[in-house]
Every structure is written in C-alpha cells, then in structure tokens.
Amino acid sequence: xxxxSREIRVEWGHCDPARIVYNPNFYDWMEGGLLALLSxxxxxxxxxxxxxxxxxxxPLVRGDASFMAPARVGDLIVHHVEVSRWGGKSFDLSxxxxxxxxxxxxxxQTRVWGRANPDNPASLAAVPVPxxxxxxxxxxxxxxxxxxxxxxx
Amino acid sequence: xxxxSREIRVEWGHCDPARIVYNPNFYDWMEGGLLALLSxxxxxxxxxxxxxxxxxxxPLVRGDASFMAPARVGDLIVHHVEVSRWGGKSFDLSxxxxxxxxxxxxxxQTRVWGRANPDNPASLAAVPVPxxxxxxxxxxxxxxxxxxxxxxx
Amino acid sequence: xxxxSREIRVEWGHCDPARIVYNPNFYDWMEGGLLALLSxxxxxxxxxxxxxxxxxxxPLVRGDASFMAPARVGDLIVHHVEVSRWGGKSFDLSxxxxxxxxxxxxxxQTRVWGRANPDNPASLAAVPVPxxxxxxxxxxxxxxxxxxxxxxx
Amino acid sequence: xxxxSREIRVEWGHCDPARIVYNPNFYDWMEGGLLALLSxxxxxxxxxxxxxxxxxxxPLVRGDASFMAPARVGDLIVHHVEVSRWGGKSFDLSxxxxxxxxxxxxxxQTRVWGRANPDNPASLAAVPVPxxxxxxxxxxxxxxxxxxxxxxx
Numbered sequence: 001x002x003x004x005s006r007e008i009r010v011e012w013g014h015c016d017p018a019r020i021v022y023n024p025n026f027y028d029w030m031e032g033g034l035l036a037l038l039s040x041x042x043x044x045x046x047x048x049x050x051x052x053x054x055x056x057x058x059p060l061v062r063g064d065a066s067f068m069a070p071a072r073v074g075d076l077i078v079h080h081v082e083v084s085r086w087g088g089k090s091f092d093l094s095x096x097x098x099x100x101x102x103x104x105x106x107x108x109q110t111r112v113w114g115r116a117n118p119d120n121p122a123s124l125a126a127v128p129v130p131x132x133x134x135x136x137x138x139x140x141x142x143x144x145x146x147x148x149x150x151x152x153x
Numbered sequence: 154x155x156x157x158s159r160e161i162r163v164e165w166g167h168c169d170p171a172r173i174v175y176n177p178n179f180y181d182w183m184e185g186g187l188l189a190l191l192s193x194x195x196x197x198x199x200x201x202x203x204x205x206x207x208x209x210x211x212p213l214v215r216g217d218a219s220f221m222a223p224a225r226v227g228d229l230i231v232h233h234v235e236v237s238r239w240g241g242k243s244f245d246l247s248x249x250x251x252x253x254x255x256x257x258x259x260x261x262q263t264r265v266w267g268r269a270n271p272d273n274p275a276s277l278a279a280v281p282v283p284x285x286x287x288x289x290x291x292x293x294x295x296x297x298x299x300x301x302x303x304x305x306x
Numbered sequence: 307x308x309x310x311s312r313e314i315r316v317e318w319g320h321c322d323p324a325r326i327v328y329n330p331n332f333y334d335w336m337e338g339g340l341l342a343l344l345s346x347x348x349x350x351x352x353x354x355x356x357x358x359x360x361x362x363x364x365p366l367v368r369g370d371a372s373f374m375a376p377a378r379v380g381d382l383i384v385h386h387v388e389v390s391r392w393g394g395k396s397f398d399l400s401x402x403x404x405x406x407x408x409x410x411x412x413x414x415q416t417r418v419w420g421r422a423n424p425d426n427p428a429s430l431a432a433v434p435v436p437x438x439x440x441x442x443x444x445x446x447x448x449x450x451x452x453x454x455x456x457x458x459x
Numbered sequence: 460x461x462x463x464s465r466e467i468r469v470e471w472g473h474c475d476p477a478r479i480v481y482n483p484n485f486y487d488w489m490e491g492g493l494l495a496l497l498s499x500x501x502x503x504x505x506x507x508x509x510x511x512x513x514x515x516x517x518p519l520v521r522g523d524a525s526f527m528a529p530a531r532v533g534d535l536i537v538h539h540v541e542v543s544r545w546g547g548k549s550f551d552l553s554x555x556x557x558x559x560x561x562x563x564x565x566x567x568q569t570r571v572w573g574r575a576n577p578d579n580p581a582s583l584a585a586v587p588v589p590x591x592x593x594x595x596x597x598x599x600x601x602x603x604x605x606x607x608x609x610x611x612x
Binding site (some may be wrong): 009011012013018026028032034035039040044045046047049057072073074140141142143144145146147148149150151152153 | 611612
Binding site (some may be wrong): 017018020022023024025027028029031046049056057059060061062063064065066067113124 | 164169170171174175176177178180181184199202212213214215216217218219220223267277
C-alpha cells in the first residue's frame with residue numbers, strides 16, 4: 001500500500017487548559033491525512049468535486065481510536081496513514097501518530113466513496129471506489145511530507 | 154444514570170465544502186457534552202483544575218463512533234450523553250446525536266480520572282473516580298439544555 | 307436596527323494553555339453571530355445558497371477588534387451583534403462580547419453581498435444587498451438567544 | 460527585523476460551504492505564526508510557560524485585517540510575519556498571506572508581554588518585553604518554513 005507519513009507541528013491553539021493536545025485535533029488531522037494521501041496519489045479532492053457536481057467526497061462511516069500518550073505545544077509529531085482494506089464501495093484507513101519512538105494514537109476508519117443519490121440528490125449513495133484510485137493508493141511506496149527550515153541572511 | 158441532552162445549532166463554520174458537518178466537530182461536541190454533564194452534576198472542571206494543581210481532567214483513552222446521517226447548516230441537533238460504565242479509575246460515556254427522529258451518530262468513549270504522576274509530574278496517572286462524582290452522575294434524572302429565542306420590541 | 311444578543315458557554319476546547327479563550331474563537335463566534343442575525347430576521351443562509359447556486363454568502367472584507375478582558379472555561383458570555391452601516395453592496399457589523407458587566411471585546415466588520423462573477427464564476431462579485439434583507443435587519447427590535455436548563459426527574 | 464515566511468497547505472477542514480477558507484482560520488494561523496516566529500528566534504513559548512509559572516504568553520490586545528482574495532482546498536499559501544513596532548510593554552506584528560503573486564490578507568496585531576498580576580494572580584499585567592526577545596526578533600534575516608515531499612520506493 002501507499003504509506004504516507006507527514007510531520008505536524010503542535011501549535012498553541014491545538015492545546016487545551018490541561019496543556020496537551022485537545023483530542024478532536026487528532027480527528028481533524030486524520031481528515032487532513034486522507035486528503036494528503038489522495039493528493040500525493042494524484043487525486044485532488046477539491047478538483048474532483050469541482051469537476052463532478054455529484055461527487056460527495058469520502059464520508060466517514062465508522063471510526064475508532066486509542067489514545068496512548070499526550071502531545072504538547074511545539075512537539076513535532078508524525079502522522080502515518082494508509083489504506084488497510086478495500087471493500088467494494090468502502091475502504092478502511094489505518095492511522096498512527098508518533099512522537100519520536102512513542103506512539104500517541106492508533107486508529108482506524110471506514111469510509112465510502114460518495115455520490116449524490118440519483119433518486120434524491122440531497123442524500124448520498126455509496127458507489128464503487130474508482131479503480132484508478134484503488135490502484136494508486138495500493139502502490140507499494142512510502143511518501144513523506146516534512147517541514148523544513150531555511151535561513152537567508 | 155444522569156442523562157444530559159443538549160441542543161446544538163449547526164453553524165456555517167461547522168460545515169465543510171461538501172456542505173455537511175465536518176466530522177471532527179462531533180468529537181469536539183463530545184468533549185463539550187462531558188463538560189456540561191459534569192457541570193450540571195455540580196462539578197466545574199475549570200474550578201477543579203484551578204483548585205487542585207495536580208488534577209489533570211478526564212483524558213480520553215479510547216473512542217469509537219458510527220456516523221449514520223449528515224447534518225447541515227442551521228440544523229438543530231441534540232446531543233445525548235450519559236455514563237454507560239463505571240470502572241475503578243475509568244468510566245465509559247455513551248454519546249448519541251439526533252436530528253428530529255434521525256440518529257446521526259452513536260459513539261462511546263473510555264476516559265480516566267487523571268492526576269499528575271507523583272513520580273513524574275509531567276506525566277499522568279489514572280486515579281479512582283471520586284465517589285461524589287460517581288454518585289452525582291449516577292442519579293436517575295434527565296437534564297435538558299435548550300436554546301431559546303425571545304423578542305423584545 | 308435589529309439587535310441580536312446570544313449567550314455562549316465557554317467550553318474546554320475554546321481555551322488554550324494560558325487557560326483563557328483562544329482568541330480565534332471570537333472570530334468564529336462573529337461568523338456565528340451573523341448567521342444567527344440573518345436567521346432570526348428570516349434569512350437562512352444555507353437555504354439561500356442551496357436555492358441560488360450563484361449566491362456566495364457574505365464574505366468578510368475587513369475587520370478589527372479590541373480585546374479588553376479574557377474569558378475562561380465555564381463562563382457564560384453574551385455576543386451582541388447588529389448592522390452598524392448599510393452601503394450599496396456592503397454593510398458593517400458591530401460586535402461586542404460581554405461577561406456580566408465586563409466588556410471582553412469590541413469589533414467591527416465590513417462584509418459584502420457576494421455572487422458568482424458572471425464573467426468568471428470561480429471569482430466573486432459584490433452585488434447590492436437585497437432590500438428585503440436591509441429592511442428586516444433594520445427593524446428596531448431586540449432578539450435574545452439564551453441557554454436554558456430543565457430537569458426532568 | 461526577523462522575517463518569517465511559512466507555507467500552509469489549505470485543508471478540507473479549513474474550508475466552508477462556500478468552498479473557500481473559513482475566515483477564522485486566518486486568525487488561527489496568525490497565532491501559529493507568532494509561535495513559529497518566537498520559536499525560530501530561540502524562544503519556545505511552551506517551555507517559557509512551564510518554567511515561569513507567572514508568564515502568561517503574549518495576549519492579543521488589538522487586531523485588524525483586510526481580506527483581499529479567497530483561498531481554496533489544496534492551495535499552498537504563504538504566511539509572512541514580522542514585528543512592525545516595539546513598544547515598552549507591547550509590540551505590533553505585521554501579517555501577510557499570499558497565494559503565488561496574489562495577496563490574500565494583510566493585517567496587524569498589537570500584543571503585550573503578559574505576566575500574572577502580583578496583586579491578583581488571576582488577572583494579567585503587561586510587563587516590559589525582555590531585551591533578549593527584542594534583540595532576537597530584531598535581527599535582520601529571513602527564515603522560511605517550507606513543506607517538502609519525498610518518495611521512498
């Protein structure tokens with residue numbers, strides 16, 4: 001599978017009065033990770049929605065997560081995401097967040113490929129995941145998105 | 154158990170380019186629901202943290218959620234939350250979000266009662282949930298937090 | 307002018323490691339206040355966008371804010387919002403947040419009534435604010451949105 | 460002055476039903492920019508707060524912003540931030556966001572160096588900005604934080 005790992009710098013605004021990452025941010029990052037995974041595979045969700053008015057993205061159907069250790073302001077954490085199962089109209093993602101050698105969170109999600117329901121465009125129907133998407137996300141490679149700092153005097 | 158139901162108005166900023174609630178907001182609302190549940194039971198988390206420097210809140214250990222239907226800008230949804238299990242140092246919460254007769258989401262969370270680890274104050278130790286908290290959250294009543302509109306001409 | 311005041315309960319997730327409201331939340335609340343002001347005046351932004359594919363909402367053009375005092379977890383603050391100027395294609399909003407007798411923030415915003423640019427639908431053109439919207443938001447009344455708690459034993 | 464420019468990838472969750480960045484995110488990014496500016500200058504806000512219990516960060520006193528053009532999902536925008544004025548106990552920041560050659564937003568903020576008020580630790584007093592901070596943020600250099608993508612087959 002295509003494995004993406006991306007660095008995330010924990011910001012002040014990610015943290016709560018207990019001075020650790022407020023847990024909903026991890027769910028926000030899971031969404032960002034899927035967007036990035038599709039993007040590095042050549043599928044730009046925004047363009048796809050703009051070009052195909054009936055495409056509805058990849059709605060979340062189910063998710064679970066185990067929180068093992070907290071992260072704090074300034075920490076450079078790494079989000080690892082890849083597809084862990086292909087169904088017909090659905091797929092699973094595996095998510096892991098690490099800080100150095102420490103695993104902060106492990107989770108999984110089931111999502112569908114969504115289109116407007118032809119009988120009721122306000123509602124959504126799951127449709128087969130396109131073969132091109134399956135093929136691209138199934139390639140055996142690792143892509144890393146990293147943060148760099150350069151000084152220009 | 155003490156059952157809390159609270160109304161939430163879906164705002165523009167809760168929704169994403171698919172024009173439905175961006176799913177991390179549900180996790181944010183689960184946090185708000187626990188805060189409200191403790192508050193109506195007489196336990197104000199902010200005061201507790203201010204008075205007891207070693208108290209670390211009620212960190213999330215594990216969570217799962219099933220997403221059944223979307224919500225949209227302007228919807229008045231209801232968040233139902235109650236304790237579903239008492240452990241020694243942990244407890245489970247049950248969360249359900251509804252829009253009229255439709256269930257949008259069902260989820261559960263396991264959380265601990267957290268204090269600074271005496272051996273390493275930067276880390277956290279789970280300690281027994283205080284009896285007074287258990288008693289108050291176990292009372293058999295229903296509390297509703299609702300949004301009202303009044304006009305003054 | 308139609309003056310809206312709405313209660314907001316400060317949540318755990320609104321606050322940062324300094325244990326006060328993280329300031330971007332006030333800007334989020336300003337957006338929610340405009341949505342609520344339009345809604346109580348009879349204009350539901352979501353419906354308007356769904357019915358009129360070229361309507362683009364009321365984008366922010368300029369804003370300023372003075373922060374006078376912080377708010378904390380559990381505080382019940384009040385957001386006061388009303389139109390303070392009508393232009394042809396733009397309008398100004400006045401925002402004030404209070405906690406009891408204390409003013410927390412005063413700000414103003416200039417916004418436009420946005421539609422797809424007929425020459426380039428991806429971009430936006432400011433168009434005259436509809437007369438019906440001006441009339442409804444100019445009515446001399448006060449509407450309060452409040453939070454209530456009810457117990458059912 | 461030390462000028463920081465940092466790349467930000469616009470995510471799905473940053474955008475609203477109008478399919479452009481929801482404006483409060485820019486205010487969130489301004490906070491992140493100050494944190495990053497202090498960090499690249501050698502001042503880690505989280506460590507400073509952990510080491511000095513009376514330090515209260517750099518609260519925002521006043522801000523203004525002009526919004527010139529929208530950004531959309533997938534856009535790689537650049538946030539430019541630097542100190543534009545030193546006062547005794549306050550300082551101004553200049554913020555600019557660009558997408559390619561297009562300026563999206565220009566804004567300024569006034570902030571103070573905050574400490575617990577010795578007469579009332581729950582409130583805040585502005586104190587002189589430390590000379591070491593002034594010196595480091597006044598250095599004439601440019602630091603860029605960039606996002607990189609690497610593939611490992």
